Amino acid sequence: MSGRNSLAAAHIGVGIGAFGLASVMGVMQALSLADVQFPERSERLYYISLTAHGVLMALVFTTFFIMGLGYALSQETLGRITGRRTAWFAFLLALVGTVMAAQTILRGQSTVLYTFYPPLQAHPLFYIGATLLVVGSWIWGGVMIASFRSWRRENPGVPVPLPIHGMLSTIIIWYLATTGLALEVVGMLIPWSLGLVDKVDPLLARTYFWWFGHPLVYFWLLPAYVLWYTVLPRVAGGKLFSDPLARMVFILFVVLSTPVGFHHQFADPGISASWKLAHTVTTYAILYPSFVTAFTVIASLEVAGRMKGARGLFNWIGRLPWGEPFFAASALAMLSFTFGGFGGAINAAYAMNSMVHNTAWIQGHFHVTLGTTVTLTFMGATYWMLPRIVGRELRFAGVARVQPYLWFLGVAIFSTSYHIAGLRGLPRRVYSGALTGEYGAEWHGLTRVAAVGAGVMFLSAFLFLLVVVATWVAGRRAEAPAFEFAAPLRPVTTVGVWDRFGLWTVIAVLLVAAAYAYPVIDLLSHARFGSKGFQPF
Ligand code: HEM
Numbered sequence: 321m322s323g324r325n326s327l328a329a330a331h332i333g334v335g336i337g338a339f340g341l342a343s344v345m346g347v348m349q350a351l352s353l354a355d356v357q358f359p360e361r362s363e364r365l366y367y368i369s370l371t372a373h374g375v376l377m378a379l380v381f382t383t384f385f386i387m388g389l390g391y392a393l394s395q396e397t398l399g400r401i402t403g404r405r406t407a408w409f410a411f412l413l414a415l416v417g418t419v420m421a422a423q424t425i426l427r428g429q430s431t432v433l434y435t436f437y438p439p440l441q442a443h444p445l446f447y448i449g450a451t452l453l454v455v456g457s458w459i460w461g462g463v464m465i466a467s468f469r470s471w472r473r474e475n476p477g478v479p480v481p482l483p484i485h486g487m488l489s490t491i492i493i494w495y496l497a498t499t500g501l502a503l504e505v506v507g508m509l510i511p512w513s514l515g516l517v518d519k520v521d522p523l524l525a526r527t528y529f530w531w532f533g534h535p536l537v538y539f540w541l542l543p544a545y546v547l548w549y550t551v552l553p554r555v556a557g558g559k560l561f562s563d564p565l566a567r568m569v570f571i572l573f574v575v576l577s578t579p580v581g582f583h584h585q586f587a588d589p590g591i592s593a594s595w596k597l598a599h600t601v602t603t604y605a606i607l608y609p610s611f612v613t614a615f616t617v618i619a620s621l622e623v624a625g626r627m628k629g630a631r632g633l634f635n636w637i638g639r640l641p642w643g644e645p646f647f648a649a650s651a652l653a654m655l656s657f658t659f660g661g662f663g664g665a666i667n668a669a670y671a672m673n674s675m676v677h678n679t680a681w682i683q684g685h686f687h688v689t690l691g692t693t694v695t696l697t698f699m700g701a702t703y704w705m706l707p708r709i710v711g712r713e714l715r716f717a718g719v720a721r722v723q724p725y726l727w728f729l730g731v732a733i734f735s736t737s738y739h740i741a742g743l744r745g746l747p748r749r750v751y752s753g754a755l756t757g758e759y760g761a762e763w764h765g766l767t768r769v770a771a772v773g774a775g776v777m778f779l780s781a782f783l784f785l786l787v788v789v790a791t792w793v794a795g796r797r798a799e800a801p802a803f804e805f806a807a808p809l810r811p812v813t814t815v816g817v818w819d820r821f822g823l824w825t826v827i828a829v830l831l832v833a834a835a836y837a838y839p840v841i842d843l844l845s846h847a848r849f850g851s852k853g854f855q856p857f
C-alpha cells in the first residue's frame with residue numbers, strides 16, 4: 321500500500337475487518353437468545369462471543385475507523401500528516417494490542433464483557449492489550465494535533481477547516497475520557513490481574529469506567545457529525561446552513577460530554593442521589609447540541625432540495641439523492657437517531673431507568689444508536705471515501721445502494737423486538753430467552769423476531785464487506801476523486817471564540833474535576849469495599 325492516504329486506508333481496513341468478524345458473532349448471539357440450536361451452542365461460547373463482539377465493535381472497529389478518518393481529513397484539508405513514521409508506529413502498537421487482547425478473549429481467558437467490571441477478572445494480556453490500543457490512539461491524537469499546529473504556523477489568522485475543528489474536538493474528548501479508563505486499567509485492573517494487589521473496589525472501578533464510557537459515545541458520534549456537517553450537504557447538492565453553529569456544537573460536546581457518567585450508575589449503591597442528579601442535569605444539557613445538529617443538518621438538506629428547484633413545504637425531501645449510498649446511509653442514520661435519542665432520554669430519567677436497567681431494552685437502544693447512527697454513517701462514508709483513498713472505482717455500486725436500507729430494516733426489526741422484550745423483563749446478557757420457563761413465554765416470540773432482524777443485519781453486513789473487498793482488490797483503477805466538502809451559506813472568515821481549543825479544554829477539565837473529584841475521593845476512603853477476583857469459568 322502506498323500513496324498519501326495509505327495510513328487512512330490501513331486503519332479503515334483493520335476497523336472494517338474487526339466489524340466483519342464481530343458481525344458473525346452478533347448473529348450467533350441472536351440465534352442463541354432465540355433458542356435456535358446450532359453446533360457448539362453453549363453458555364460458555366455465548367459469553368466469549370459477547371465479549372469479543374462488544375470489544376471488536378465498540379472499541380476496535382470504531383477506534384480504527386475514526387483514526388483512519390482523521391488521517392484522511394488531515395491529509396485532504398490541511399495538506400499534511402506531520403509525523404508519518406510515528407503514526408505508523410502507533411498503528412502497529414494499536415494493532416498488536418488488539419490482537420493481544422482478542423486472543424485472550426477467544427481462548428476463554430477474558431470473559432469480562434465489553435464493560436470489564438470487576439470482580440470479573442481477565443487475563444493480564446487483555447488489559448495490557450487494551451492499554452496498547454488506547455496508547456496507540458493517544459499517539460494518533462498527538463499526530464493530528466501536530467499536523468494542525470504545523471498548518472496553523474503557515475496559516476495564521478485563518479479559521480481552522482471545519483472537518484478538523486470537529487476532529488480536534490473529538491480528540492480532546494478522547495483524552496478526557498481515556499484518563500478515566502487509564503485510572504481504572506493501569507491503576508487497578510493490571511496490578512490486580514497480575515496478583516500484585518489482592519483486592520479492588522468494584523464501585524470505584526465502575527465509576528472510572530463510566531467516566532470513560534459516556535464520552536466514549538461522543539468519541540463515536542462526533543466523527544459522524546463531522547461527516548454530516550461537512551460532506552453530506554455537498555453530496556446532497558446543497559450547502560452547510562451554518563458554520564458557526566457547527567463549531568459551537570463541537571465545543572459544547574468538548575465541555576459537556578464527560579461530567580455525565582453517573583447516569584449509567586443510577587442503580588449503584590454508594591453514590592449519593594444528589595451526585596446522580598447533578599450528572600442527570602448535564603446529561604439533559606448535552607441533548608441540546610444534538611438538537612442543534614438535527615436542525616442545522618436538516619436545514620442544509622432543505623437548502624439542497626431548494627437549490628434543485630423544490631418550492632413546496634416538504635417536496636424538497638423528494639429531491640434529495642436517496643439512491644446515493646453515502647446520502648442514504650447518513651439520512652437513515654439520522655432517522656435512527658431520532659428514535660435512539662428518544663430512548664436515550666428515557667434511559668437518562670432516574671425513574672424510567674429503573675424499568676429498563678439491564679434489560680434487553682439496552683441492547684435494543686445501543687444497536688439503534690452506536691450500531692446504526694454511527695455504524696451506518698461510517699458504512700456510507702466508506703463508500704464515499706474508499707475510491708478517494710485507494711484510487712479504485714466502487715465495485716457493485718448497485719449493492720451499495722440497497723445495503724443501507726437493508727441495515728435499517730434489519731435494525732428496525734431487531735431493536736424494536738428487544739426494546740419490547742426488555743419492557744416485559746427479558747434481562748440483558750442472557751444466553752437463552754427461554755431460561756425462565758413459563759414467564760419467558762412473554763418474550764420468547766420477540767427473541768425469535770429479533771433473530772430474523774439479526775439475519776437481515778448480517779446479510780447487510782455481508783454485502784457491505786463484499787463491496788469493500790471487491791473495490792479494494794478488484795475495483796477498476798481510476799484517478800482518485802478529490803475530497804469535496806460542503807461550502808457554508810455564509811463563510812466564516814476570522815478565528816472566533818469557538819476555535820479557542822485551549823480555553824475550552826481548560827473549562828472541560830474543570831467540569832470533569834467538579835463532577836468527579838468529590839465522589840472519587842469519597843470512594844477512595846472506603847477501602848473496605850474491596851473484592852477478590854471472580855473467574856466465571
Ligand atoms: C450483524 C449485526 C449485529 C448483530 C446481529 C448484533 C447482535 C447482538 C446481540 C444479539 C447482542 C447480545 C445482547 C445481550 O445478550 O446482551 C449484541 C451485543 C452488543 N453489540 Fe451487537 N450486533 C450487531 C452489530 C453491532 C454493531 C455494528 C455494534 C457497534 C458498532 C454492536 C455493538 C454491540 C455491543 C457493544 C454489545 C454489548 C456487549 C456486552 O454486553 O458486553 N453490535 N449484539
Ligand SMILES: [Cu+2]
Nearest residue numbers: 533534583584
Ligand atoms: Cu451515557
